[in-house]
Amino acid sequence: MLTQTTDYALRALVYLAHDPEDGYHQTRDLATALNIPGNYLGKILQLLAHHKLVESQRGMHGGFRLARLPEQVRLYDVLKALDTLPTDPECPLMTGGRQMELCGLHRRFAAMTRQYLDFLRGTTLHDLLVDHSMPATCPGRIPATDPLPCPDHAGHRLVVLT
Amino acid sequence: MLTQTTDYALRALVYLAHDPEDGYHQTRDLATALNIPGNYLGKILQLLAHHKLVESQRGMHGGFRLARLPEQVRLYDVLKALDTLPTDPECPLMTGGRQMELCGLHRRFAAMTRQYLDFLRGTTLHDLLVDHSMPATCPGRIPATDPLPCPDHAGHRLVVLT
DNA sequence: GCCGAATAATACAAACACATCCGATTAGGA
DNA sequence: TCCTAATCGGATGTGTTTGTATTATTCGGC
Numbered sequence: 001m002l003t004q005t006t007d008y009a010l011r012a013l014v015y016l017a018h019d020p021e022d023g024y025h026q027t028r029d030l031a032t033a034l035n036i037p038g039n040y041l042g043k044i045l046q047l048l049a050h051h052k053l054v055e056s057q058r059g060m061h062g063g064f065r066l067a068r069l070p071e072q073v074r075l076y077d078v079l080k081a082l083d084t085l086p087t088d089p090e091c092p093l094m095t096g097g098r099q100m101e102l103c104g105l106h107r108r109f110a111a112m113t114r115q116y117l118d119f120l121r122g123t124t125l126h127d128l129l130v131d132h133s134m135p136a137t138c139p140g141r142i143p144a145t146d147p148l149p150c151p152d153h154a155g156h157r158l159v160v161l162t
Numbered sequence: 163m164l165t166q167t168t169d170y171a172l173r174a175l176v177y178l179a180h181d182p183e184d185g186y187h188q189t190r191d192l193a194t195a196l197n198i199p200g201n202y203l204g205k206i207l208q209l210l211a212h213h214k215l216v217e218s219q220r221g222m223h224g225g226f227r228l229a230r231l232p233e234q235v236r237l238y239d240v241l242k243a244l245d246t247l248p249t250d251p252e253c254p255l256m257t258g259g260r261q262m263e264l265c266g267l268h269r270r271f272a273a274m275t276r277q278y279l280d281f282l283r284g285t286t287l288h289d290l291l292v293d294h295s296m297p298a299t300c301p302g303r304i305p306a307t308d309p310l311p312c313p314d315h316a317g318h319r320l321v322v323l324t
Numbered sequence: 325g326c327c328g329a330a331t332a333a334t335a336c337a338a339a340c341a342c343a344t345c346c347g348a349t350t351a352g353g354a
Numbered sequence: 355t356c357c358t359a360a361t362c363g364g365a366t367g368t369g370t371t372t373g374t375a376t377t378a379t380t381c382g383g384c
Contacts, residue, residue, distance in 0.1 A: 001248045001275045004343065010267055026359070039345050046361070058360045059352030086163040104290040105172055112281060113163045119274060128266040166371065188331070202372055208333065220332045221380025 006084045008036050009044050010128075013078060016054065017070035017125040024056075024063030044082070051081035070125035079120060086113045168246045170198050171206050172290075175240060178216065179232035179287040186225030206244070213243035232287035241282060248275045 002010075011034050016025060027045060031038035045064050048054045055067045066073070079085045088110070164172075173196050178187060189207060193200035207226050210216045217229045228235070241247045250272070 001278070002271050014265075014267055028359090037344060040343065042360075043344095043362095049360095056360060057352080058350075058358080060354070060358050062352070062359050064360090103176075105176055108281075108285065108290070109164050112278060115277075116163070116274060119270075123270065128270070190331090199372060201374080204332075205334095205372095211332095218332060219380080220330090220378075222330050222382065224331050224380070226332090 003082075003084050005040075005044060006079060006082055008034075008041060009048060009078055009082055010075070011036070012041060012045065012064075013048070013053070013066070013073065013125055014128050016064065016066045017073070017129055020066045020069060022065070024061065024065050026063040030064075048078070048081055051077075053077060053081055066125075070129060073125045074121055075123045075125075076117070076120040085120075086116060088113070165244075165246050167202075167206060168241060168244055170196075170203060171210060171240055171244055172237070173198070174203060174207065174226075175210070175215070175228070175235065175287055176290050178226065178228045179235070179291055182228045182231060184227070186219050186223065186227050188225040192226075210240070210243055213239075215239060215243055228287075232291060235287045236283055237285045237287075238279070238282040247282075248278060250275070 012030050015030060015034060027042045028038055030036070030045075031041045034041075045054060045056070049056045049064070049067075052067050053073060054064045056062070056064050076085070174192050177192060177196060189204045190200055192198070192207075193203045196203075207216060207218070211218045211226070211229075214229050215235060216226045218224070218226050238247070
């Protein structure tokens with residue numbers, strides 16, 4: 001569901017979103033705090049910077065910070081920047097005509113995909129932070145399917161493992 | 163959403179499911195009909211055979227056929243055989259303790275994943291064949307989210323592209 | 325019962341993407 | 355001017371998707 005790269009990116013962004021006014025955070029700090037290979041995280045952050053999701057600053061006291069408010073960064077934007085959005089499934093048995101008729105198999109997976117995309121479009125970094133309950137903006141009605149079992153954890157950023 | 167291999171496998175199985183009593187179908191025929199590289203399809207079919215989803219017969223008039231009735235093959239079984247089921251996401255920030263507490267990010271993706279798994283468990287090859295409407299067994303409530311736009315196409319197997 | 329054609333089964337390898345690491349370069353602060 | 359940290363390019367290992375070739379079965383005809 002979540003590719004490694006995407007997971008790393010989202011975790012870093014959530015970290016940065018905790019208080020957006022906090023200035024720049026260095027790659028190394030993020031990497032150790034989030035338990036992510038530093039070199040790779042660097043590349044991911046660069047990608048996010050190219051797509052204007054984070055801003056970078058070189059030199060001393062440099063690092064990365066969010067380029068927008070957490071409310072303005074949808075998961076959709078992140079996956080798009082990383083090019084890990086699921087593709088619109090077309091039935092490969094129909095590719096010839098413009099007749100966009102999906103076979104039963106692909107129609108179902110298309111529905112799942114659309115639901116997933118709705119979820120990505122309806123959820124922002126801010127939603128992930130608040131987290132007391134599922135956000136009203138989540139169209140996937142996930143909470144109905146499965147009420148969250150675990151209690152929330154506010155000081156999330158401090159709970160990082162060894 | 164659907165990996166290439168999984169898509170190939172499901173398409174081949176749906177093909178075979180059209181009439182399960184029809185005897186054996188050769189890899190080459192499946193490959194040309196479904197527009198799938200034959201060599202690779204052979205490997206996939208072997209995998210499915212090892213997992214008892216299809217039966218194989220060598221030699222003249224040999225090939226592959228379903229090992230069970232279409233109603234008894236869930237998408238879940240197929241993905242499991244191909245080892246492409248999504249893994250239960252655990253929050254990587256918590257891996258140390260047995261305290262299975264997922265952070266907001268991973269909790270949401272876990273919910274999406276569970277929904278996807280329910281869909282896979284609730285859908286069989288037979289459901290894909292009938293296809294007049296979403297099957298009652300589909301717990302993902304996908305139809306509510308998105309009523310299927312396209313009309314059904316019964317003679318699916320004959321509609322294969324050039 | 326034996327031979328040869330048909331077909332799955334298996335092995336090997338090339339091309340590509342993903343995840344990871346490393347070293348050299350560039351820019352900003354003190 | 356130095357130190358620091360991002361930036362950039364390449365090298366490595368693994369997994370996926372595909373192609374080619376060889377082997378092992380099974381069937382049909384003689």
